[in-house]
Amino acid sequence: MGQDAPEELLVQRAADGDPAAFDWLMRRYQDAVFNMLYRMTGNQDLAFDLVQETFLKAYKAIDTFRLGAKFYTWVYRIAVNSLRSHWRKQARLPTQQHLDDDPGESPRAHASNNPADLAEEGEMEELVQQSISTLPEPQRVVLVLRDVEGLEYEQIAEMMDLNIGTVKSRLHRARMTLKDKLSYLWEG
Secondary structure, eight states: OOTTSOHHHHHHHHHTTOHHHHHHHHHHHHHHHHHHHHHHHSOHHHHHHHHHHHHHHHHHHGGGOOBTBOHHHHHHHHHHHHHHHHHHHHHHSOOOOOTTOOTTOOHHHHOOSOGGGGOOHHHHHHHHHHHHHTSOHHHHHHHIIIIISOOOHHHHHHHHTOOHHHHHHHHHHHHHHHHHHHGGGTOO
């Protein structure tokens, strides 16, 4: 059994106590979970910590996984819940500035009025990431899951325990907010 084994077999073997099967599941999805969490947090170290927490929780709860469901949907939900838990803990702490944050810095601070100056893809990606990180948490989560991770509305609704209309509404608001935040990039 290895990387190419069917997901359902790996999940069943992991639930039966086979750590190698869970390791294959983790290898299959850890990069995707990291990318999603990084897009939501904008912080590599935090995303890495949350990936570890997510897979530890998944490992401990693998026997509760419903066979027939998609493992990645289940593990993404654990990741989103871990992130939400992290945000709730942060909200309870006294206001403190993160080391990487500069309160006076905004995406506009990096921008030039000349679109040619923004041609470097890395800079554009950084601006988009910064703008995504300023979205309210419910909008940010839905936007990343749909537009970055490519999940279907139904999957997002299931993960977040929302109806599809709410998912679509949050996604629309997130896209409109991002459009407003980034519109200066295309203004002459």
